[in-house]
Amino acid sequence: MSSRRFARGLLGAVWLALCGCGGDDRYAFDDPTRRAPASRPAAAPGSEHELPPLTGQSVDADDPLFIATEAQGELARVEGEAIRAEELLDALLFFQREATQELLRKTIEFRLVRLEARRLSARVPVARLEAEEAGFLRRAEEEVKRFGDGSLSFEAYLRGELASDPALYARSLRRFVALGLLRDRVIRADQMQRERLVVRGLSLRDRALAQRAWQDLHDGASFEILAQQIDPEAPPERRGRWPALPLDDPHPIVGHFGRQDLQGFQPPIEQRLGATSVWHVVELMERLPADPRSFADLAPEIEVSLAAQPVGREEYLVWLRGALRRWRIEGPEPR
Numbered sequence: 001m002s003s004r005r006f007a008r009g010l011l012g013a014v015w016l017a018l019c020g021c022g023g024d025d026r027y028a029f030d031d032p033t034r035r036a037p038a039s040r041p042a043a044a045p046g047s048e049h050e051l052p053p054l055t056g057q058s059v060d061a062d063d064p065l066f067i068a069t070e071a072q073g074e075l076a077r078v079e080g081e082a083i084r085a086e087e088l089l090d091a092l093l094f095f096q097r098e099a100t101q102e103l104l105r106k107t108i109e110f111r112l113v114r115l116e117a118r119r120l121s122a123r124v125p126v127a128r129l130e131a132e133e134a135g136f137l138r139r140a141e142e143e144v145k146r147f148g149d150g151s152l153s154f155e156a157y158l159r160g161e162l163a164s165d166p167a168l169y170a171r172s173l174r175r176f177v178a179l180g181l182l183r184d185r186v187i188r189a190d191q192m193q194r195e196r197l198v199v200r201g202l203s204l205r206d207r208a209l210a211q212r213a214w215q216d217l218h219d220g221a222s223f224e225i226l227a228q229q230i231d232p233e234a235p236p237e238r239r240g241r242w243p244a245l246p247l248d249d250p251h252p253i254v255g256h257f258g259r260q261d262l263q264g265f266q267p268p269i270e271q272r273l274g275a276t277s278v279w280h281v282v283e284l285m286e287r288l289p290a291d292p293r294s295f296a297d298l299a300p301e302i303e304v305s306l307a308a309q310p311v312g313r314e315e316y317l318v319w320l321r322g323a324l325r326r327w328r329i330e331g332p333e334p335r
Contacts, residue, residue: 075104076331078111083331094176112323113183119326120189120295124181125303133177184311185295187319188302195290196244197257201265201282202227210268210279217265217281243315244288246322257284 076083088103095106116122141154148157158169200223204210209230216226245254252271256262261284268279291298 074331075100076108076329078108078329079115079327081111083107083111094172108329109320110179112320112327113179113186115327116186116190116323117182120186120193122182122186122189122295124178124185129174129178129181132181133174136173136177184306185299185302187311187315188305189295189298190319190322191244191246191315192291192298192302192305193293194246194248196246196288197254198241198244198285198288199253199257199282200241200285201280202230204230204268204279204281205276207268207270207277207279210281214265214267214281223265241285242282243312243318245318249318249321250325251318251321253280253282261287 073085074082075085075088083104088100088107095103144152144154144157155166158164158166162169164172202210202213204213213226213230217223245251247254247259252269256266256269263284265281265283268281271278271280295302
């Protein structure tokens with residue numbers, strides 16, 4: 001592995017720890033052929049002043065992404081706005097995976113964050129942005145010094161390894177940190193403004209095993225013990241309360257319950273994932289009413305909520321499915 005790639009990976013690790021979430025199956029539930037045309041909400045004046053526009057970064061001519069695409073080439077469109085290759089070059093500073101499609105997917109998701117923020121009139125607290133930006137820079141500098149055994153200054157790293165000057169890097173950093181903070185607030189606000197179902201249960205890829213688990217639960221087995229026995233490697237959120245599912249989400253669990261107050265664990269509910277299926281054995285814990293207040297009114301509660309429970313991968317996927325239904329994406333599949 002080259003020193004350039006390894007050093008970039010160090011910064012990528014810092015960035016992913018700061019605000020990375022999601023995964024390779026984030027589009028598994030999205031069917032573009034069934035997506036209703038979305039109208040474009042009016043922009044809220046001044047809603048994005050913390051997110052300055054950027055020019056493309058200067059990246060070495062032998063960079064894999066630079067070779068694979070023309071800087072001005074149109075790769076996709078989101079609500080009629082073109083995404084060009086030069087917009088992806090910033091992402092090379094922060095993400096370890098350098099494949100063009102991976103960076104295009106992330107760029108599309110960032111564009112969706114901004115559209116959703118505009119729809120909600122969402123803003124990032126400037127003080128929080130400055131604190132997170134400073135913390136990110138401090139951690140990045142520490143990683144670079146550790147990698148170079150103290151012989152490589154952060155500015156030299158930027159100029160030599162990333163072919164970027166400090167001013168351009170600072171603008172890119174601010175944009176990425178701001179989008180990460182904005183994303184979490186947009187996701188939590190969007191959840192709070194919708195009527196939701198809260199369930200707990202198990203997700204299994206074997207139908208027979210799911211059926212046996214349901215029968216055991218139906219016969220009075222302890223959910224906690226059974227969940228630990230069946231899937232000890234499952235993350236805690238998959239062995240307890242799941243992130244809330246809005247009633248307009250296409251997840252089959254929502255289709256199963258709808259507005260019915262079904263009691264107890266339900267027989268396995270199938271969810272198709274391409275050529276395979278996952279079987280969910282869940283019970284309804286509660287229904288959360290929609291909170292119609294504006295983002296500005298919800299902001300204090302959002303901050304408290306995020307401090308208590310950061311946005312996790314499952315909550316992010318639920319939000320992303322909704323965003324993909326609300327906004328038009330044209331071009332290659334963002335995978």
